[in-house]
Amino acid sequence: MNPDTLRGHMDALLLSVVEREPLHGYAIIEALRERSDGALDVPTGTVYPALRRLERAGYLAGEWAVAGGRKRRTYRLTDSGRAALTGERSAWKSFTTAIGSVLDPSGGRSPSG
Amino acid sequence: MNPDTLRGHMDALLLSVVEREPLHGYAIIEALRERSDGALDVPTGTVYPALRRLERAGYLAGEWAVAGGRKRRTYRLTDSGRAALTGERSAWKSFTTAIGSVLDPSGGRSPSG
DNA sequence: GTCTATATGTAGACTCCCTATTTATTGAGG
DNA sequence: CCTCAATAAATAGGGAGTCTACATATAGAC
Numbered sequence: 001m002n003p004d005t006l007r008g009h010m011d012a013l014l015l016s017v018v019e020r021e022p023l024h025g026y027a028i029i030e031a032l033r034e035r036s037d038g039a040l041d042v043p044t045g046t047v048y049p050a051l052r053r054l055e056r057a058g059y060l061a062g063e064w065a066v067a068g069g070r071k072r073r074t075y076r077l078t079d080s081g082r083a084a085l086t087g088e089r090s091a092w093k094s095f096t097t098a099i100g101s102v103l104d105p106s107g108g109r110s111p112s113g
Numbered sequence: 114m115n116p117d118t119l120r121g122h123m124d125a126l127l128l129s130v131v132e133r134e135p136l137h138g139y140a141i142i143e144a145l146r147e148r149s150d151g152a153l154d155v156p157t158g159t160v161y162p163a164l165r166r167l168e169r170a171g172y173l174a175g176e177w178a179v180a181g182g183r184k185r186r187t188y189r190l191t192d193s194g195r196a197a198l199t200g201e202r203s204a205w206k207s208f209t210t211a212i213g214s215v216l217d218p219s220g221g222r223s224p225s226g
Numbered sequence: 227g228t229c230t231a232t233a234t235g236t237a238g239a240c241t242c243c244c245t246a247t248t249t250a251t252t253g254a255g256g
Numbered sequence: 257c258c259t260c261a262a263t264a265a266a267t268a269g270g271g272a273g274t275c276t277a278c279a280t281a282t283a284g285a286c
Binding site for chain 3: 155159163178
Binding site for chain 2: 001002003005006007008009012015016017019024032035036037039040065070088089091094095096098099100101102103105
């Protein structure tokens with residue numbers, strides 16, 4: 001997977017993966033890998049700064065915890081983050097529709113257009 | 114459309130739009146807009162450098178022409194570019210599958226997994 | 227004592243997309 | 257003649273976010 005393709009979609013991925021239950025960074029990376037069947041292997045240098053950014057934006061709420069002697073920062077989706085995720089899902093749909101319509105080998109626009 | 118989402122997908126868009134017939138930069142921008150029903154309005158500062166980059170990479174062959182007193186640089190898809198486009202289409206499919214599987218509100222992996 | 231897995235974080239490089247601007251021609255309208 | 261809009265190409269500089277590489281630390285296996 002070309003690194004740059006992910007750009008602009010990290011927020012959606014991170015918000016989505018903590019939707020059901022709060023997770024810490026390391027677990028988020030694993031969840032991303034599992035949910036995508038190995039396709040998404042996002043490095044720590046991408047995830048940790050992105051989580052901080054989303055926390056600053058108010059979309060995630062982070063909290064320190066200790067489990068098995070190891071410190072963890074667990075991130076929970078805020079109400080604001082949940083609204084943002086809804087927007088991201090909508091934007092994703094528009095995005096894939098737009099790119100898909102151009103990449104479609106048949107070369108046409110919408111059938112009813 | 115958030116500008117950053119396009120990042121890493123410009124090559125696929127540009128190669129795809131000149132697949133049928135050679136086009137010049139200005140026409141490429143219009144084709145992108147038409148094919149996507151207005152969703153993709155890519156600025157000249159993005160397209161012209163990208164076309165040069167793809168030409169340097171050997172995926173496009175540019176040639177100067179004059180039509181109605183105006184100079185145009187028309188770009189044609191090379192064999193190498195056609196192969197690259199096939200790869201881009203495949204990558205696009207993997208990409209949407211991966212992101213989609215994470216963004217899917219049901220939160221599951223593949224149904225048979 | 228070494229290795230692996232777990233867990234978080236930063237510095238700096240790098241890509242490349244966007245904004246803003248420049249240059250030039252054609253044709254319409256006044 | 258002048259202005260405006262559409263057509264056509266290009267560059268400089270800014271900027272945001274992802275990646276590579278590295279640093280730090282604990283726990284458990286061997």
